[in-house]
Amino acid sequence: MPAYVIVELAPSRGAPRSRSESAILTRADVKRLLSEHEAELVTPPVRKTARDAPSESTTITVPDMARAHKLAAALRDMEGIAAAYAKPGEELP
Numbered sequence: 001m002p003a004y005v006i007v008e009l010a011p012s013r014g015a016p017r018s019r020s021e022s023a024i025l026t027r028a029d030v031k032r033l034l035s036e037h038e039a040e041l042v043t044p045p046v047r048k049t050a051r052d053a054p055s056e057s058t059t060i061t062v063p064d065m066a067r068a069h070k071l072a073a074a075l076r077d078m079e080g081i082a083a084a085y086a087k088p089g090e091e092l093p
Contacts, residue, residue: 002089003068005039005060007075010082024080025058033078037071038063 009024024030025041034040042059062068068086075084 001064003062003065004042004087004089004091005062005068005072005075006083006085006087007058007060007081008083009056009058010080024078027080030075030078033071033074034060037067037074039067039071 007025039060039062042061060071062071065086065088072084072086075081
C-alpha cells in the first residue's frame with residue numbers, strides 16, 4: 001500500500017520565500033533521494049501561515065511505509081528541510 005512523506009521546508013534567509021524554499025525540492029541530492037526511494041511529489045509546496053512563522057509543506061508518495069520512514073529520515077538530515085515524517089496511505093486522501 002502506498003505511503004506518504006510530509007515535508008515541512010525550513011524558512012529561507014534573504015531570498016524571496018517561495019522561490020528559495022521550493023528550490024530545495026529541485027536540488028540534485030533531493031531528486032536523487034526521491035529516485036532511490038521510488039518517490040514522487042504529490043503536491044507542489046503549499047505555503048502555510050502558522051502563528052509563529054509561515055512555512056511551506058509538500059507531500060511525497062512512496063510505495064510503502066518502510067521506504068517512507070527511510071526517506072523521511074534522510075530528508076530530515078538535509079539542509080533546508082525543517083521536518084519530514086511518514087504517514088500511512090490510508091491517513092491521507
